[in-house]
Amino acid sequence: MSTSPVQPVHVAAAEQPLSRRRHWNNQVRRHASMTPDRPALRYLGRTVTWKELHQRASALAQTLYLRGVRHGDRVLITMLNRPEYLEALLAITATGAIAVPVNIRMSPAEAVFIATDVGAKAVITDQLMSELAATVATETSGIEFVIGTGGARQGQIDYERVIGDAVGDLPEIDVPDESVAMILYTSGTTGRPKGAMITHANLNAISMAFMDSLSYRRGDVVSVAVPLFHIGGIASVLPQLYFGGTSVIHPLGEFDADRTLETFQNERTTWVFLVPAQWQTLTEAQLERPRELALRILCWGAAPASDALLRSMMTAFPDAETVAVFGQTESTGFACYLDGEHSLSKLGSVGIPTSSVEVKIVDDQMNEVATGEVGEIVFRGPTVMAGYWQRSNASEEVFAGGWLHSGDLGRQDEDGFVYIVDRKKDMIISGGENVYCAEVENAIMDHPAVAEIAVIGRSDERWGEVAVAVAVLEDGMQLGIDDLVNFLRPRLARYKHPKDLVVVDQMPRNASNKIRKNVLRESYGRTGFRPEPHPRVTTGSLL
Template identity: 45%
Template sequence: MTTPSDMHLLDLSRSPGQLARVFRHAHEIPDSPAITYDGGALTWAQTLDLVLRLARDLRDRGVRTGDRVALLTTNRPEFLLTVLATWALGAITVPVNFRLTPREVAFVLDNTTPAVLLVEDRTAELATGAGEHAATAAPEVLDLDSRAYLDPATFASGPLDVLDVVVPAAADDCAIMHTSGTTGNPKGAVLSHLNVFVCSAGVAKKWEVSSGKGVVMLAPPLFHIGTFLASQGAIAGGGTALVVASSGFDAAATLRTMKEHAVTAAFMVPQQWSLLCEEIDRAGGADAVGLQLGHANWGGAPASAKVLDHMRAAMPHTEVKASFGQTETSGYGVGIDWEDSLRKPGSVGKPADDMEVRVVDPEMNDVAPGEIGEIVYRGPGVMSRFWNNPEATAEAFAGGWFHSGDLVRRDEEGFIHVVDRLKDMIISGGENIYCAEIENALTWHPDIAEVTVVGRPDPTWGEVPVACIVPQDPAAPPDLASVRAYLKDRLASYKHPKHVHILPELPRTGVGKIHKPTLREVVVS
């Protein structure tokens, strides 16, 4: 006999939503591990049960379709459970960077006005500080460490009824992922259920994650689009998501984790892969370690030929691939495999599946192979809009394509090479740092008359920000310690300049604009 619940699950199974996949895995492989973490594991049946219990708890707290649920937490299994529970209610998840300052977190909360904010003991003080700077009403705060959210008995109300699970439409909002902006304020890229559904399936296919097979290591922060998408790839395929606690990168500990949990796929930035390969060498090689890694994905920063050669030598049985994309494209965009990356040094590859790209001039005309232009995107991975920012949205989608702000050239074989960034972004250790954001903050420093920021190559981090300063008093210029102290409560520490360069004046073009190419040469010399 067909029941209303049966028909509802049928409707859900036809929707482009991750929760439909969780229901399927819980039915087909209920005892297979879905989420593992330090100290425990959850099967797919347990994961679905906890997701529905947490969804019921959020609904009892007033969360409804379209509401936002913000997560200010480090990597932990509750992060993944909350994301899915939020989607069960038709609500929108808002991952928040726990490395931000209270002022920066306050901006994100003011921008999205969440109904609920999840914190933990480690981030509770940050949330309190953000509340002191926020202009909007404070959301209800739930401390994950104050209740045993991985224990079903915690939820007295029981699980959400299947009939109350929202069936999402393709265009429905599911996540707001904030990315730093050149104006000093971050922008919230709104991802749809279709964005996540399609791109996560692509990750699962690329990493050979299938029903009960594949262990995806989630080591970088889950608020980053790369790790967030990796987690959804594990869910899409029905493999295991290994959540690694956020405690700073330790190559030896990471290698032990990969061996202990038989990790088959992982995403990290090139600097982390380089350190890991050094650790593999010290341990006697991948075979001696017992490494089962089939797929190593790098991104977030360029990888040098030296790093790629080292990865091939240290992990001879691992397929190494790269991803080049943005938060606004769900982390998708362009990719290159191992052999092509060695044959095409410096290239980020060709368009990913289902992604259409062009390289255009300012008038949206395609440029010829070898010429420099801006890469623009169209496809199911492209965000719908910027949250509460119609002006930025209109600018980003001028001409019917998403404008990345990246200047590239495409060679005769169609491989794309990044040349520069219109948004003047520095990539340091996989983190995006925008010069204008630092400049805006330092403009108010009492000892600074003029300031601009450029990136300088760094052997460890790829690039680091350098502040080029014209002091108010040439006899008493600010030093690096003074600059970093001034920024302490204004910008996250990873955005702080690593060097200060004092100049009598800033070089300018004929129309009075600061000439940054000259400064880049100055700070390197």
């Protein structure tokens, strides 16, 4: 890797200006011109104005360009949440290159795999992640340089120095709308991750969907309290970049509900997206010690939420509207939404498709199923990714029949509202009946002793398969299979009841914090498996 200084050179502007493109870089430049002193970002009490954001991103883009980063090159970002993350995203894409956010929870081997898979040319990192960046650079032959903020390691280029030393202007680079802006790797729960190619057109389309579907208003203050390396974090900040509002960036670390609520209060946050686990702790903290908040929209997604949690959110934040979103990285965040008007009447639904997305429920032959019947959810529209990076077979499979296959099983009611039933591969067939794990999990989560739950299938000589519940219990609580079945009896058909209860201290999770059901199946889904005695289990198996 070369770290020698590069002398700035003047490059003539391209003949075709990019001003007609509605890219986030163009929008930031317009905000810097029209409202230069308005806050673009807030972070730990510090303000970054639109003028400062544009100047700093442009300076970083110039450094990347002078070091040879060009249209289509890939640049990794290994950072925690901070303003420099957005500066890096803007700078990389201003050159026409592709940003590749890396999940900070990944092991070095996983990060090296991604860097090798995309053929990364450079890395932008921060102090806490600089060791990971150094390992990636050492073990990946194509990386030419690393830029580090917050104190660069030896061999890395100092981020603030290149910002301060920038001279001249970046040439106007016209980046077509269908150019790839980001490659986001989906961790999944099995197999190697795949890179979803998100285009500038996708980003533009999802920002418009916020205005159209998610009750976003110009002037909203949006808190970004989920990781920026996830599509949920990027999607949260997108409307602000496009429409000129203020984003409050929350630092990553162990989620602290009280500190988060204090930030909401101090910054007058009006709109926030969080995952159900975060809403759970936040709701409990707000009910215990209510704060005067400006929250208008409570958005949730990325994992199922129990009916009990949704009711608690409405109680804890009575003046706010609860909005659910359903989608995935491949759909640039979301394809369906459930607004506050229907949050009670359609409780349990993920809503209707956004105005720009088509959704169907189909069988294995791509035939649309009847209203109310279960099938796979497929969709298409301008927010759908371009495909998987260098995975033509996987791309063809996920786009079979011209629609993006979500891998989720669902149904649609007579009003067009979509309900998630389960992941397609998580369905259990017991005695010829379909058992959808998500439905069973949702019912079990209403039990006061249960903190976390995962339901898996186990082969059974009599029934073909039976359900097994793997649970983390609340502190000081006990639960047995007899008690659980008695609790479920009025809630679920008998064939849906788990036949075993396994209590664990914690769930195995992947880098995206999703429960690794494949690990649970390997541990507890074997034929003939019986749970070991546990001090907090009152009874054993029903088998």
